[in-house]
Amino acid sequence: NAGVMQNPRHLVRRRGQEARLRCSPMKGHSHVYWYRQLPEEGLKFMVYLQKENIIDESGMPKERFSAEFPKEGPSILRIQQVVRGDSAAYFCASSPSGQGAAGYTFGSGTRLTVV
Amino acid sequence: AQTVTQSQPEMSVQEAETVTLSCTYDTSENNYYLFWYKQPPSRQMILVIRQEAYKQQNATENRFSVNFQKAAKSFSLKISDSQLGDTAMYFCAFGSYNTDKLIFGTGTRLQVFP
Numbered sequence: 001n002a003g004v005m006q007n008p009r010h011l012v013r014r015r016g017q018e019a020r021l022r023c024s025p026m027k028g029h030s031h032v033y034w035y036r037q038l039p040e041e042g043l044k045f046m047v048y049l050q051k052e053n054i055i056d057e058s059g060m061p062k063e064r065f066s067a068e069f070p071k072e073g074p075s076i077l078r079i080q081q082v083v084r085g086d087s088a089a090y091f092c093a094s095s096p097s098g099q100g101a102a103g104y105t106f107g108s109g110t111r112l113t114v115v
Numbered sequence: 116a117q118t119v120t121q122s123q124p125e126m127s128v129q130e131a132e133t134v135t136l137s138c139t140y141d142t143s144e145n146n147y148y149l150f151w152y153k154q155p156p157s158r159q160m161i162l163v164i165r166q167e168a169y170k171q172q173n174a175t176e177n178r179f180s181v182n183f184q185k186a187a188k189s190f191s192l193k194i195s196d197s198q199l200g201d202t203a204m205y206f207c208a209f210g211s212y213n214t215d216k217l218i219f220g221t222g223t224r225l226q227v228f229p
Contacts, residue, residue, distance in 0.1 A: 031215065042119075042206050042219030043160070056214065089158060101210030101217050102148055102167075106160035 002026070004094050004107035005074075012113045019079040019086070021110045025094030029105070031055075032075040034067060037089040037109070049075060082114045117142045117209050121220035128197045128227055135182075136192045136223045138207030148210035149183065149190045150217070155203040163205070166190065197227045 005024040013019050025032050031050055035043040048056040049069035060067070064082075069075040079086055090110045095103040118141045128134035140149070151163040166174045166183050173181050178198075182191045194201055207220040 033216065035217075040221075042208075042221050043217070044219070045216040048215055056216065059216075091160060093160075095215065100212070100215040101150075102165065104162070104217070109158050109160075111158070 004029075004092055004105050006090075006092050006107035006110050008110060009108065010111050010113070012115060013082045014115055015083060016081050019082050019112055021077040021079075021090050021092075021112070022074045023077070023092030023094075023107060024074040025092075026105050028096055029094035029103075030097050031095045031100075032069050033093045033095070033104070034075075034077050035091045035093065037091060039088070043091060046077070079112075082112070084114050087112055087114045117144075117211065117218045119207055119209050119218050119220040121207055121223050123223045124221075125224045125226070128194075128225070130197055130199060130227055130229050132197055133193060133195045134197055134225065136194075136205050136207075136225065138190045138192070138220060140188050140190065140207070140209050140218075142188070142209065142211075144211060144213070146212045148212075149181075150208040150210060151179070151181070151190075151192045152206045152208060152219075153201075153203045154206060154222070155200075160206075164192065194225075199227050199229065201225060202227045 034046040037043045045059040047067045064080045066078045092107045093104045120139045147168045149166045153161045164176045178195045204222045206222045208217045
């Protein structure tokens with residue numbers, strides 16, 4: 001039973017490019033959460049999705065960031081026109097239905113570096 | 116809004132000794148979860164221990180135990196018989212029953228030395 005799979009592990013983008021981060025939840029998990037970890041800080045919630053629905057996007061920056069979790073395939077966190085301040089580790093977690101935060105399994109994260 | 120505070124940016128302990136990491140939080144909710152996560156240099160977030168607020172008994176997982184003081188909103192982690200592999204960042208986190216998201220503290224960097 002593979003855990004939460006995130007790819008790529010490392011991603012380098014030039015300022016102004018787009019970054020696409022992927023997250024495949026654990027088998028049987030229907031809830032996906034994205035968190036961002038800036039250097040020397042804790043993780044901060046960005047968005048919570050279920051299949052084809054955004055449930056809570058209260059932590060998402062208003063511009064350039066979007067997330068989806070389609071019926072088929074992984075969840076995608078998309079950052080358009082990246083800037084240096086977007087450099088961070090982005091973590092995905094998944095949880096089975098009904099367990100919420102108590103059922104989290106985290107992926108290994110994607111480290112985004114904007115040059 | 117909930118907040119989580121870890122006031123010890125760095126701690127160190129000798130192998131086989133015991134160390135306690137502090138965490139305080141603020142919430143108006145009565146039912147919630149509290150967690151300690153370990154983040155080694157590999158960056159993986161590893162759940163160390165979980166406490167449900169309605170349970171008075173402190174959670175224990177092998178060498179890891181917590182001191183949960185609900186009235187004081189305190190949730191410290193005790194690591195007994197420290198091992199070199201315990202070297203990592205440790206994050207305290209609050210989880211609400213009402214939302215599915217976690218609120219993390221800023222972390223404590225623990226170094227275990229021989």
